[in-house]
Amino acid sequence: MISITGPLNQIKPAWIAETEQRLASHESIQRAILDSLIRYYDLMTTAVECGSPDMLEPILDEWVRSSLRIELDKHTSSVTLILNKILQVTIRIAREKLEKQAALDLIETILPIFSHAYLYVTQRETQLQIESISAELEAARDTLEQLDKSKSDFISIAAHELKTPLTLIEGYTAMVREQITKEAENQVDILLQGIDNGTRRLHEIVDDMIDVSLIDNNLLKVNFQPVWINRLLELVRQEFSQTIEARMLRFEIKPFAGSNELTFGDGERLYQALCNVVSNSIKYTPDKGQISVDGRILPGFIEITVTDTGIGIDPDDQTRIFEKFGRVGNVSLHSSGKTKFKGGGPGLGLPIAKGIIEAHGGAIWVESEGFDEVRCPGATFHVLLPIRKEPPEDKLAHLFRTVDKTRTE
Ligand code: ADP
Numbered sequence: 001m002i003s004i005t006g007p008l009n010q011i012k013p014a015w016i017a018e019t020e021q022r023l024a025s026h027e028s029i030q031r032a033i034l035d036s037l038i039r040y041y042d043l044m045t046t047a048v049e050c051g052s053p054d055m056l057e058p059i060l061d062e063w064v065r066s067s068l069r070i071e072l073d074k075h076t077s078s079v080t081l082i083l084n085k086i087l088q089v090t091i092r093i094a095r096e097k098l099e100k101q102a103a104l105d106l107i108e109t110i111l112p113i114f115s116h117a118y119l120y121v122t123q124r125e126t127q128l129q130i131e132s133i134s135a136e137l138e139a140a141r142d143t144l145e146q147l148d149k150s151k152s153d154f155i156s157i158a159a160h161e162l163k164t165p166l167t168l169i170e171g172y173t174a175m176v177r178e179q180i181t182k183e184a185e186n187q188v189d190i191l192l193q194g195i196d197n198g199t200r201r202l203h204e205i206v207d208d209m210i211d212v213s214l215i216d217n218n219l220l221k222v223n224f225q226p227v228w229i230n231r232l233l234e235l236v237r238q239e240f241s242q243t244i245e246a247r248m249l250r251f252e253i254k255p256f257a258g259s260n261e262l263t264f265g266d267g268e269r270l271y272q273a274l275c276n277v278v279s280n281s282i283k284y285t286p287d288k289g290q291i292s293v294d295g296r297i298l299p300g301f302i303e304i305t306v307t308d309t310g311i312g313i314d315p316d317d318q319t320r321i322f323e324k325f326g327r328v329g330n331v332s333l334h335s336s337g338k339t340k341f342k343g344g345g346p347g348l349g350l351p352i353a354k355g356i357i358e359a360h361g362g363a364i365w366v367e368s369e370g371f372d373e374v375r376c377p378g379a380t381f382h383v384l385l386p387i388r389k390e391p392p393e394d395k396l397a398h399l400f401r402t403v404d405k406t407r408t409e
Contacts, residue, residue, distance in 0.1 A: 007105070079125065170199050209346075259295055368380070
């Protein structure tokens, strides 16, 4: 085998001077350019001597890292450009300084080393770029999580802080009621009723805030008990019967397969979730509109649908409304009220419904052609709940099995 160590040493000074001059303008290796080039040349010589092109990898790795630090956003391979220039210089200097045959031998020997270097640089750059982008994404996700946590902490703190003065107002209102004289009763009672209504509404909002923070922190407890969907729906109808009448709405609960079967769930929480969905249907449907509750049985699940003839929801908003404070439209146009037409609340009803349904292992989503206050295309909310023949906790399941046995025996 022809030794080219001699020719390599021979052209080294010219090579260093030339490459330094060609590369000096390149920011990424400007600082330690001379040292770096000498190291590169020495490692290239060792790679030639040992026949192992990977000897160059440590210095290529350094170059890739420093160039990526500077030029990550440009997505150009600056080290590949550096290698191009170095190869050109090497070939030119070899031709100029060496005999023809020695130059050919040298070029032939170093070409595989360069091709290994190109491959290595490309792979390393891609790998480091992916790592850097993943780290950026990770950091962005952490920031978002942090923001969401602050929002959730704020809700929780605000709710608890509001609860104390609210309880005070309620207490003093009760005391005033007890102390008023018979003569003043009628007049004062009207005022007290006003205070009561205000505090009740405030209570509901504070409770919603607490529920949202429980859901956010995965602290919502589901107390599994036997429930019947048709009974829950009937309770929901009763809850809103006065409003339905006052708003001249037609409210229909269709009997559907599975709705009268026993399933296990948290009755109170499911009632709350269904109330939130139905109160929205009432809120966003003009007077004299129609609300129909229907459903069907699916393998392992029961689906409940609430369809209204209201203002509908834009497809772009259909995911956002399930996020906390995900209310749609102009905040200042919303009046505050639970059942008034378009009387938007704080935007916590659907996130709570979603949290409750998901804590049961179910899902909730909406279908609507779009938002149109004139045409009123309506919306259909779907609630999918797993049918459970026993509560998920083993202990309770055992307890209920025992009860069942004694009943049938
Ligand atoms: P809000 O307290 O504002 O009613 P929700 O979380 O219950 O909050 O609902 C979020 C938003 O979703 C509402 O502000 C409203 O814009 C929209 N929305 C919910 N239900 C309906 C519906 N049945 N028809 C039209 N829009 C609806």
